[in-house]
Amino acid sequence: MALKKANILIVDDDYDMLELVQRQLQEQNFHSYKAASVVEAINILKYNAVDLLITDLQMPGIGGMELIKYVEEHFPKVPKLVITGYPSIDGALRAMKSGALDYLVKPFTTEELKTSVEKTLPKKSLRSEDNTPSTGKSMVYAGIVGQSEEIELLIDLIERVKNNRATVLIQGESGTGKELVARAIHYKGSFAANPFIAVNCGAIPEDLLEAELFGYKKGAFTGANENRDGFFQAAARGTIFLDEIGTASLTVQTRLLRVLQEKEVRRIGEQKAHKIELRIIAATNSDLQKMVENGSFREDLYYRLNVMHIETPPLRNHKSDITLLAKNFLKKYAAEYAKPNIKFTPKALQVLERYDWPGNVRELENVVQRAIIMSEHNIDIEQLPDYFKYPAPTISSISKSLQQVEKEHILKIMASVDNNKTRAAEILQIDRKTLRKKLK
Ligand SMILES: Nc1ncnc2c1ncn2[C@@H]1O[C@H](COP(=O)(O)OP(=O)(O)OP(=O)(O)O)[C@@H](O)[C@H]1O
Numbered sequence: 165m166a167l168k169k170a171n172i173l174i175v176d177d178d179y180d181m182l183e184l185v186q187r188q189l190q191e192q193n194f195h196s197y198k199a200a201s202v203v204e205a206i207n208i209l210k211y212n213a214v215d216l217l218i219t220d221l222q223m224p225g226i227g228g229m230e231l232i233k234y235v236e237e238h239f240p241k242v243p244k245l246v247i248t249g250y251p252s253i254d255g256a257l258r259a260m261k262s263g264a265l266d267y268l269v270k271p272f273t274t275e276e277l278k279t280s281v282e283k284t285l286p287k288k289s290l291r292s293e294d295n296t297p298s299t300g301k302s303m304v305y306a307g308i309v310g311q312s313e314e315i316e317l318l319i320d321l322i323e324r325v326k327n328n329r330a331t332v333l334i335q336g337e338s339g340t341g342k343e344l345v346a347r348a349i350h351y352k353g354s355f356a357a358n359p360f361i362a363v364n365c366g367a368i369p370e371d372l373l374e375a376e377l378f379g380y381k382k383g384a385f386t387g388a389n390e391n392r393d394g395f396f397q398a399a400a401r402g403t404i405f406l407d408e409i410g411t412a413s414l415t416v417q418t419r420l421l422r423v424l425q426e427k428e429v430r431r432i433g434e435q436k437a438h439k440i441e442l443r444i445i446a447a448t449n450s451d452l453q454k455m456v457e458n459g460s461f462r463e464d465l466y467y468r469l470n471v472m473h474i475e476t477p478p479l480r481n482h483k484s485d486i487t488l489l490a491k492n493f494l495k496k497y498a499a500e501y502a503k504p505n506i507k508f509t510p511k512a513l514q515v516l517e518r519y520d521w522p523g524n525v526r527e528l529e530n531v532v533q534r535a536i537i538m539s540e541h542n543i544d545i546e547q548l549p550d551y552f553k554y555p556a557p558t559i560s561s562i563s564k565s566l567q568q569v570e571k572e573h574i575l576k577i578m579a580s581v582d583n584n585k586t587r588a589a590e591i592l593q594i595d596r597k598t599l600r601k602k603l604k
């Protein structure tokens with residue numbers, strides 16, 4: 165299936181070997197490039213999207229080991245598989261230390277090659293829909309922006325779960341894209357034509373949640389003036405997204421467990437059960453395992469929900485995506501606020517990249533949106549919230565004495581007011597005499 169799209173580069177000075185491996189890969193529908201030397205290989209790498217490198221170690225001139233180190237340095241996302249004759253297993257082990265993921269000892273069978281290739285191929289080659297070259301340049305997947313390993317792993321997981329109905333639990337800090345992931349699973353998968361119903365378990369009052377989820381029969385309680393379907397029936401054959409599942413009461417948890425076990429729902433006040441066929445995705449930013457330990461979340465429900473586990477990474481763990489994300493939000497909001505020419509200054513991007521983003525991608529999105537509203541031309545540090553204007557303390561500043569910090573601060577203020585002592589004294593809220601004394 166999708167794997168067939170991968171491009172594999174085979175490097176060996178032995179033409180027979182090149183032919184053989186290419187044929188074997190062809191049988192598995194892989195496309196491959198052949199190179200008889202390291203120089204040739206590097207040329208191919210430079211101009212083509214290569215998903216996997218398979219290289220011999222012993223070659224005249226520049227050897228496979230050098231190639232591995234070169235690829236590790238210049239194309240770190242390309243996995244490396246080593247083929248070697250028996251005597252140089254030692255070399256294979258050294259190659260593994262330099263970044264190769266696996267090795268094959270000659271002669272090997274088609275089956276062995278296949279296993280190794282599948283093991284080492286980057287997960288993103290499993291993607292089916294988007295045809296973006298697999299050079300680590302793919303950037304948007306169902307609204308998910310990023311090209312870091314963390315995001316690639318996330319997308320890989322989505323690809324794995326999207327076409328089946330296994331229950332998925334998404335865990336991650338606030339603003340890391342849990343809902344985005346849930347939607348991606350639904351809209352990229354086989355049931356995309358059916359409904360996606362998002363239920364925020366935290367936003368609906370506890371006594372209403374049961375009725376909302378499962379529906380009710382006329383007369384089941386005061387106010388139940390008609391028969392009503394719940395979200396579960398509404399999401400039939402599609403996906404129900406139970407957001408903030410950690411906030412569901414124990415009563416609701418018990419009922420959810422029944423639904424998961426029996427795959428049917430009973431409306432409140434009704435004996436008859438309705439079969440349901442849908443996928444459940446739950447999300448939480450609380451530590452459910454801890455909640456299980458302290459008795460506030462049912463263990464059996466936790467295991468039922470956690471069939472497939474997806475973790476959305478905090479932004480500080482994939483800072484390499486910050487610029488890309490910021491530029492994406494810039495594009496989005498520049499269009500929305502009709503400011504098409506707006507850009508970040510390099511300095512502004514630099515401080516965005518350095519920041520730790522406790523509110524994750526949502527915080528970044530808000531900061532960019534606000535900056536666009538505030539700016540006419542470029543977004544510089546001035547248009548960012550105050551906390552970007554004062555860099556976080558570094559180790560060297562932490563070890564400074566109070567006197568040093570005072571001195572530096574006074575000098576900074578003096579410089580900012582062109583050495584106007586009256587202005588500086590005003591800002592520092594000390595009188596001019598004290599300032600003069602300190603300046604001495
Ligand atoms: N990788 C990403 N690429 C693009 N946008 C993202 C990404 N991650 C998050 N966002 C955006 O950030 C915002 C927050 O995402 P989302 O609501 O999915 O987070 P969440 O994990 O559900 O947060 P919370 O726990 O607070 O509900 C949304 O506007 C979403 O589109």
Ligand SMILES: [Mg+2]
Nearest residue numbers: 339342343407
């Ligand atoms: Mg959310």
